[in-house]
Amino acid sequence: MKSRGKGLLFAGLGASLWGSAGVTGQVLMDNYHLPATALSVWRLILSGLLLLGFDYLLHRESLLRPWKDRADALRLFVFAVFGMMGTQYFYFRAIQYSNAPTGTILQYLMSILLIFYTAFEERRLPRGMEISCAILAMAGTFLVVTGGDWHAVKISQAALFWGLLSALAEAVYVVEPIPLMKRYRPSLLVGWGMLAGGVALIPFMDAPITAGVVSFSSLMVFLLCVLFGTVVPFLLFLMSVAEISPGEAGILGAMEPLSSLVLSLLFLTVSFSGMQITGVLVIVAAVVLVSSGK
Template sequence: MIMVLIGAILWGVSGTAAQVLFQNNGFQPAWLVTVRMGLSGLILVLFSMIGAGTQKTFVIWKRPKDVLYLVVFAVIGLIGVQYSFFVTIALSNAATATILQYLGPVAITLYLALRLRRMPNRWESLAVVLAFVGTCLLITDGRWNAISISPGAVSWGLISALALAFYTMFPQKLIKQYGSAIIVGWAMLIGSVLLSFVTHPWRLQGTWSYWALELVTFVVLFGTLVAFYLYLESLRYITPSETSLLGCAEPLSSAFVAMMFLHVRLGLIAWIGAFCILATVVILSRKSAGR
């Protein structure tokens, strides 16, 4: 429980660190995503080679079908979720981006209902309603004649939620066969290489200082590598549903840090909307645990 809480808090704080880099130092989301994925992926692959062995780490490259799935996961899952998340931060703030991304579990619920050709049960229906109401409250902050968040931020935030749903569901078979660190490590490297054709990571962007270097280092090491490792390790001791519940610390930590250091303010109505969205995660997690 301590590991997943620390991991969730690190994810939340890294979003606020990215907001500073975007809005104060002129960094671009694509560049930061490329560097973040490349360095974290390289470290994960190296750790896998040390822990699991070189042969197990590279065996996936001998199976063309699995390589294809890996590339799809890298492009739609990892690039999709990280780029859309960072663009949402750049267009709004870290708290709003993280909360909108938490609509992902609702997208998973609706997809499974369509695929299984069944209507959502009462708990799933309640979660969907809460998610819809919460999103409306968050983006309007009670001012129904005007949207308090830019349409671009809302659109990219919803894309981030859909990408998160894909990221969660698509690689399950690969992860069971090869392990999380190997799959995510290679997918991060693939995503970083592909993004390098669009934004060149060796061309430094923005205004650099010791503070900016510290923020980039934090986003790469603590906000990606350490947070991901702690999340994986927590699954050895607690269930995925419990991890999802404790993961609610991520948007809350992001919101509190943004308020304390960046003077981001969410109105009362927006806060009610945020907690409605978090409540959907609690409902869906408890349902999946059969409680």
């Protein structure tokens, strides 16, 4: 297989696996009564340790380099707490009050928030296509939330609140480490972001860290969430951007909400109306259009 073909395959497969994180997370919360906070803490800490271990085995360099520079350490702290921790915790909170595909779809609105951030950074107004895509995404969100009927809201206000917060945190997660990416490897930054974010969330836990049903099956689901919903997709993304552009990899990220929707329909007692599925497709189309720059 040619390099570009492998890159496209890795990016698509990684995004599809990322969609499984919400599904396994919902199973852990619904079936094994694992609170969203404990799930976020354990997932972040274990995933961070695995990524840092992978980085060290591959490069054999000090893992503490980002913390030795005061300015870099401060930016990494902001990335870990307001980006990484917020992204994971708010995401699972949204799922807790709705379901995996809804939480994933709301978080995916992050790409639209980045339109306005980019315009602000470049000191310009959003372009016509960018505004059109933002309107398209809001229309898709309306269909997901209401099913096309103003008087029949399909998700709770709490789910919408946490979902939009997760989109904002995801935007911070994308933007904050950009200067650091010029000096440190992504696996090093994300590994520390996950580990530090997980540790920072511990004091805010609303249930014991050992809460939930501990059994062989719950441990297996949790390992699936960590390995195939977090670590492996990230490594696949790193492998993909070595062969294709980050923009192309980002476009293939549209597989994530679709994957979450399909897996939920197959394995969970989740039902979406035709109008809600249309809303999902509208949001994905909006993000693909703006990511491709067309």
